[in-house]
Amino acid sequence: MAYEFTKEDLEEIEKIKAKFPEVMPATLPVLWVAQNRFGHVNPDVQRLVAETLDLPEAHVHGVAEFYTQYYKEEKGKFVLDVCTCLSCQLCGGYDILEHLEDKLGIKKGETTDDGMFSLNEVECLGACGYAPMLQITNDTYVNHLTKEKADQLVDSL
Amino acid sequence: MSTADWKNYEPVLIPNIKDLHKIDVYIKNGGYEGLKSVLTDKQKWENPKSVIEEVKAANIRGRGGAGFNAGLKWSFMPPADGGPRYLACNGDESEPGTFKDRKIFEYNPHAFIEGALIAAYAMEITTIYVYIRGEYKAYIRMMEKALEDAYEKGFIGKNILGSNYSVDFYVTGGAGAYICGEETSMLESLEGKRGYPRVKPPFPAQKGLWGRPTTINNIETLAHVTSVINRGADWFKSVGAENHPGPILYGISGHVNRPGVYELPSGVPVLDLIHDMAGGIRNGKKLKAVIPGGSSTPVVRADQLDGISMDSDSLRTVGTMLGTAGLVVMDEDTDMVDMLWRITHFYHHESCGQCTPCREGTGWLEKIMLKIKNGDGEIKDLDLLLDITTQMEGRTICALADAAAWPVRHTITRFRDEFEARCKKSVHAVA
Ligand SMILES: NC(=O)C1=CN([C@@H]2O[C@H](COP(=O)(O)OP(=O)(O)OC[C@H]3O[C@@H](n4cnc5c(N)ncnc54)[C@H](O)[C@@H]3O)[C@@H](O)[C@H]2O)C=CC1
């Protein structure tokens, strides 16, 4: 599949570039634009970002690899990032993770066959007072999870 | 206000005002008066340096965790030479147990924005970036909106409020990397690179973003600047503990009835915070241990906590630190071995890998802790862990290696029985 930015994307990219004295700082935000558009930043998307910004492909690749929020391959429609770090661990984060593994029939790091859900274990999301919690596809936080709440969430998506 | 009066303290950063995040509500409640004052009241503020002096006198100790006097740090900026100078605001907040800056993003973003503008004026800075962790997507959007509003009202941009001071202010987001909260790593990330920390010195004031003078401050630190300008350094110093004055946003998580962020003076007794503010331990359990300021600060046993308060001097007497004032509270059922293993997993996962003692050390810590957790460890592994921590501390580019080593050393020392009981061929009976 050939990846292309839309006109709106390109306008947004121009706005991003205007924030900085050089082009390189646009790398992270433009990778976000790309991920929002295509759902991931696989090597082809990384190439598109590099070409659009006129930066070396190796640079864009290195950045994409360094940061965990960039999906280097296609993911499920909903990515559930369950926090099991310190406060979430203490408040039952692993129970939630295991419960979701059972419910979805996959292990952490995997995607359901129908492509609906990917499940991950993640590090502290800065919501420790709302533990245990998870984040949906790099966006909405779901706080104070219980097994029932996790079930409802999956069923509602 | 002495620390004993903390119950009468009225929050300043997160007061109970509806819709304070909206710029009109903020202005109605005295917002942007501080900025107006420093820019236009030449009687009170002779020049930008006089603002630095006031902030220095207030002794705002950096709320990012290291506690460096903010005004003093500002005074390290070299004289303006006409070229670009930067303020980089650290909203990366990723230390496990820390979730306080988000409270400012959510409830009072303009207090932060105003503080950042005052800081920038004081240091004759021309461009401000606020770097927010990528997971806080909602707050990145909110910050974009808040900055637009402030721009429209003329608090950002050219010739602010008729002064000849001009500044640009941009928000930018991370993409998932704890290390990017370390200030020089954040600079690399802002420059569009992988977040590998830089060797200090040179400090960012000398050589920061694109090699230009740069100051980095935490979001909460900058929000306090607004209060200092409005209420004066003497007010700030009168709140809380003498050596670490002012209000603090305490984040309390773990086994308490009312976890959350509480704004109170520094120096509140730890047990009062847990029992009075956070409603005590869940399910009527007993307190076992507390991590006072994020995962890197050494854990303290409940029986060490009598009379200990949340200020650096008091915490030092029980061998720990204030850090980010993110308290993680553990009840009597907490398995300290599992808990420590999870911390070692975190730091191993987040090490950027530049320095051998950190890259290898964090890996070993996790591996040995996993072995002990699984019941396959031996007593000598505990001593090996302690030995590894000694080889990691103070030998690396940034403080992540220290942050990984401290919890291991102190959790094992303070809960040695529990660790030995989990080891094979233990001299103690297995519980
Ligand atoms: N908020 C969070 O999520 C996290 C906070 N931390 C905290 O970070 C702390 C460590 O931070 P670091 O920046 O490594 O501490 P540091 O002590 O090296 O520096 C603190 C600040 O003072 C400045 N500074 C120190 N000495 C200076 C000098 N001689 N000249 C000029 N400037 C100087 C530094 O540039 C920096 O801005 C830990 O204590 C930990 O509590 C750690 C992880 C996450």
Ligand SMILES: Cc1cc2nc3c(=O)[nH]c(=O)nc-3n(C[C@H](O)[C@H](O)[C@H](O)COP(=O)(O)O)c2cc1C
């Ligand atoms: C590994 C590591 C991670 C850090 N993460 C953060 C962070 O997320 N937010 C923050 O404000 N400071 C963080 N710091 C501290 C910063 O390096 C720096 O001291 C701080 O941003 C300076 O601001 P302040 O003086 O206002 O506290 C971190 C330090 C280390 C060593």
Ligand code: SF4
């Ligand atoms: S101490 Fe660890 S995280 Fe810090 S620069 Fe070295 S390897 Fe990277």
Ligand code: FES
């Ligand atoms: S430990 Fe889960 S959000 Fe901080």
